[in-house]
Amino acid sequence: xxxxxxxxxxxxxxIYLVVALAIIVPLMIPYNSDVxxxxxxxxxxQLIDSYAGRSDKAILVSFNHDAATMPELFPMEVAIIRHCFxxxxxxxxxxxxxxxxxxxxxxxxxxxxxxPDIQSGVHYCNFGYKIxxxxxxxxxxxxxxxxxxxxxxxxxxxxxxxxxxxxxxxxMNLIIETSGSTAGGVWITYARAKFGANVAVGVTAxxxxxxxxxxxxxxLIGMLTGLKGAAEYEKLVDVFAAYRDDYFPTGRPFSKxxxxxxxxxxxxxxxxxxxxxxxxxxxxxxxxKYPLQINELNKLKQDKxxxxxxxxxxxxPDEQKALGDNLWNVLNKKTYNILYKFKTARxxxxxxxxxHIMIFVFILFGNIGYFISKAKEKKA
Amino acid sequence: MKKNxxxxxxxxxxxxxxLWVFIPHKILSEDFMYKFYIPWVYVxxxxxxxxxxLSLIMMHKTKIQRKAxxxxxxxxxxxxxxxxxxxxxGWGNQNGSPMMWMFTNMQMPMSSTMFSLLAFYIASxxxxxxxxxxxxxxVLLLAAxxxxxxxxxxxxxxxxxLPDISQWILDVPNNAxxxxxxxxxxxxxxxxxxxxxxxxxxxxxGGGD
Numbered sequence: 001x002x003x004x005x006x007x008x009x010x011x012x013x014x015i016y017l018v019v020a021l022a023i024i025v026p027l028m029i030p031y032n033s034d035v036x037x038x039x040x041x042x043x044x045x046q047l048i049d050s051y052a053g054r055s056d057k058a059i060l061v062s063f064n065h066d067a068a069t070m071p072e073l074f075p076m077e078v079a080i081i082r083h084c085f086x087x088x089x090x091x092x093x094x095x096x097x098x099x100x101x102x103x104x105x106x107x108x109x110x111x112x113x114x115x116p117d118i119q120s121g122v123h124y125c126n127f128g129y130k131i132x133x134x135x136x137x138x139x140x141x142x143x144x145x146x147x148x149x150x151x152x153x154x155x156x157x158x159x160x161x162x163x164x165x166x167x168x169x170x171x172m173n174l175i176i177e178t179s180g181s182t183a184g185g186v187w188i189t190y191a192r193a194k195f196g197a198n199v200a201v202g203v204t205a206x207x208x209x210x211x212x213x214x215x216x217x218x219x220l221i222g223m224l225t226g227l228k229g230a231a232e233y234e235k236l237v238d239v240f241a242a243y244r245d246d247y248f249p250t251g252r253p254f255s256k257x258x259x260x261x262x263x264x265x266x267x268x269x270x271x272x273x274x275x276x277x278x279x280x281x282x283x284x285x286x287x288x289k290y291p292l293q294i295n296e297l298n299k300l301k302q303d304k305x306x307x308x309x310x311x312x313x314x315x316x317p318d319e320q321k322a323l324g325d326n327l328w329n330v331l332n333k334k335t336y337n338i339l340y341k342f343k344t345a346r347x348x349x350x351x352x353x354x355x356h357i358m359i360f361v362f363i364l365f366g367n368i369g370y371f372i373s374k375a376k377e378k379k380a
Numbered sequence: 381m382k383k384n385x386x387x388x389x390x391x392x393x394x395x396x397x398x399l400w401v402f403i404p405h406k407i408l409s410e411d412f413m414y415k416f417y418i419p420w421v422y423v424x425x426x427x428x429x430x431x432x433x434l435s436l437i438m439m440h441k442t443k444i445q446r447k448a449x450x451x452x453x454x455x456x457x458x459x460x461x462x463x464x465x466x467x468x469x470g471w472g473n474q475n476g477s478p479m480m481w482m483f484t485n486m487q488m489p490m491s492s493t494m495f496s497l498l499a500f501y502i503a504s505x506x507x508x509x510x511x512x513x514x515x516x517x518x519v520l521l522l523a524a525x526x527x528x529x530x531x532x533x534x535x536x537x538x539x540x541x542l543p544d545i546s547q548w549i550l551d552v553p554n555n556a557x558x559x560x561x562x563x564x565x566x567x568x569x570x571x572x573x574x575x576x577x578x579x580x581x582x583x584x585x586g587g588g589d
Contacts, residue, residue: 012504019503033533036543067483067491102473102483109475131425135418142414205531212550213558228531353532355499360525362507367521370511 008369015362022358026350032269033350034235037259040215041232044200044222046254047174048080049241051089053250056165058090062177062187063107066099069180069204075345076202076230077107077178079237082342084124085115086241087251090162091124092144092172094136101129101152110341120153121160128152133186141169141195169197174221178202182210188219202229227352230345238267238338267336270343270350274313276334283308286330296322310334387579394577436461523549 051057061080065073084091093104104126112118120126127148130136139147144166145158157163166172175197177183183201191197198221201211205226214220224233239258241251258264278286283301287294300319302309310331320328340347400408440454467478474480512518529535530546575581 010507012508015504015507016500019500023499034536035533036536038543038547067488068495070488071492071496099487102480105473105475105480106484132421135421138413139418209550209554210558212555213562216551216555226531349533353534355503356528356532357534359503359506360529362503363510363521363525366507366510367512370513 004365004369004372007365008373018358019355022354023351026354027347030270030347031350032271033346033353034265034268035228035231035346035349037232037236038225038229040220040223040225041229041236042222042254044176044224045083045233045236045240047198047200047221048083048089049087049254051174052087053089055090056171058092058162058166058172059084059174059176060092060094060172062175063093063095063100063104064097064177064179064183065103066097066180067103070103071348072204072226072230073178073180073202074103074107075227075348076224076233077103078111078341079230079233079345080176080202081107081111081124082114083233083237083241085111085118086237088123090166092127092162093124094127094148095129096131096133096136098129104128104152114339121151121155122162125157125160125162126152127157134190137186137190138194140172141191141197143168144172169195172197174198174200176200176202178224179207180204181207183207184211184214184220188214192219200224227345227348231349234343234345235268238342239264243267244333268338268346269336270338270346273335273337274311276310276312276331277304278308278310278334280306280308286327290324290327293323293327297327312337383582383585386585387582390584391577391579394573398577433461523553 048059051059059080061077063077081091083089093108095101095104108124108126118124128151130148136147145163148157151157151160169191175187175191177187177199179201180203183203184199187197187199192199200220200222202224203211203226205228208223208225211220211223215223224230236254240254243252244250252258287297290297296319297310300310300315302311312331312335315323315328315331323331396408396412400412437458440458442448443451443454464479464482467482471477471479473483510521510524512521526542527546527549529538530542535542535546572581576584
């Protein structure tokens with residue numbers, strides 16, 4: 001029993017040390033774990049995805065936060081932008097906070113590096129920092145190009161190719177606001193109530209409870225809740241939007257059945273993946289497509305359990321050159337290795353898992369100690 | 381006069397907005413809004429920024445001159461303003477610019493560090509103060525543990541029903557309480573607005589004549 005008395009009087013610096021270790025170790029050593037997607041995230045994903053490839057639909061992401069809440073909000077912004085770039089969904093961004101404007105640039109540039117065919121003004125447009133959210137929200141209900149006038153790069157909005165078929169909220173029909181405090185207020189009050197735009201939010205976990213009434217009333221069509229919401233969205237993008245095969249060359253539509261399928265596991269591994277495995281049929285179709293590289297492929301391949309396997313980590317730069325960029329990309333894609341920037345929320349969720357368990361243990365020990373000392377007091 | 385004119389301005393200004401919300405007429409929704417109000421707001425904003433920056437500089441200048449407690453930190457505040465302005469006006473905020481370098485390498489880690497301190501305080505508070513002292517505290521504690529564990533993948537390993545229970549807590553008791561607060565705030569806001577519009581609440585005019 002003495003142990004609990006000692007623990008009761010534990011110096012808080014030891015608690016801080018345990019917290020630091022509980023967070024740092026899982027961040028340094030990622031392990032594969034699954035996040036279960038929730039309806040608010042799925043609803044948002046499905047609505048965004050329904051705009052795929054359409055010139056007359058667009059989404060607006062409002063970055064309403066500064067750098068302090070970036071660990072929670074930035075991964076969800078990156079995941080949404082990636083979704084748009086993967087599925088060719090027109091994307092607009094804005095910030096009503098001066099400190100939010102650089103975050104837009106940082107998020108777009110981080111994702112854009114992996115999508116060389118995506119162009120500013122064609123596939124996406126950053127409005128940059130704007131003042132007076134209410135005025136802007138109301139004005140865009142009438143005409144986006146006249147309200148915003150110029151984008152962050154100083155270009156006249158009306159002249160940009162992205163504005164073709166986009167006039168007001170009838171086309172830019174979804175607004176997502178990411179915020180570290182109350183989110184979506186202006187959009188719910190003006191864009192939704194007056195013009196019927198769909199509104200969703202991405203908020204820090206501590207703010208989520210405040211947003212539930214709006215979610216239940218239907219004023220919000222979806223919500224990303226803290227790091228978990230971001231991790232869920234990252235998973236959906238990997239499983240559906242970034243998925244490629246012969247049947248779905250530009251990503252596949254959302255399906256609950258697919259999410260329950262065992263095959264999803266290999267798409268969401270957050271540890272480094274180096275093995276590209278092909279069935280004999282798939283391998284034959286590759287050799288037919290790249291006949292000049294057959295010798296190189298045969299030299300690098302291994303046969304494992306009836307499959308043709310390539311370990312991309314063992315392919316030297318010279319061999320990569322011999323394979324050519326296209327074939328190298330085919331092999332790399334088949335490893336299902338996820339770039340670090342596209343899995344930060346899931347790595348963070350591992351740390352959060354350990355931290356939550358640790359806090360639970362703290363609460364438990366604290367209460368056991370409390371009841372023991374109370375019982376002793378009674379006896380005395 | 382000193383009282384009546386400000387009261388009339390507030391009353392007329394407020395009533396215009398009430399009419400704007402309830403009467404969707406062209407004069408109000410287009411002429412007033414787009415041709416009068418919006419241009420004036422855009423004019424007013426830069427003056428607000430200038431006022432803010434000047435006020436900040438003057439405050440820190442006075443602090444340094446008077447050698448007020450922790451006056452040395454004011455140099456950092458003024459230096460920060462100057463360097464950020466030079467970087468922003470000089471090179472813009474494109475990727476690779478000094479402004480973006482400062483943002484990604486200074487502001488981002490420093491702000492995130494401040495926010496992450498919350499985790500340490502929560503853990504410490506959970507250990508030192510989160511006790512089942514009463515039935516109400518026990519309910520709060522249990523709800524917190526369920527919602528907290530359901531948030532992470534490990535929660536599913538404890539029970540596959542945990543996320544459903546957590547969702548119920550958020551959807552039913554949490555929403556009931558939140559709605560109560562929101563309704564209270566809304567009604568309070570309407571009552572206060574009406575009192576200001578009708579000239580009953582005059583504390584914003586300042587004390588005395």
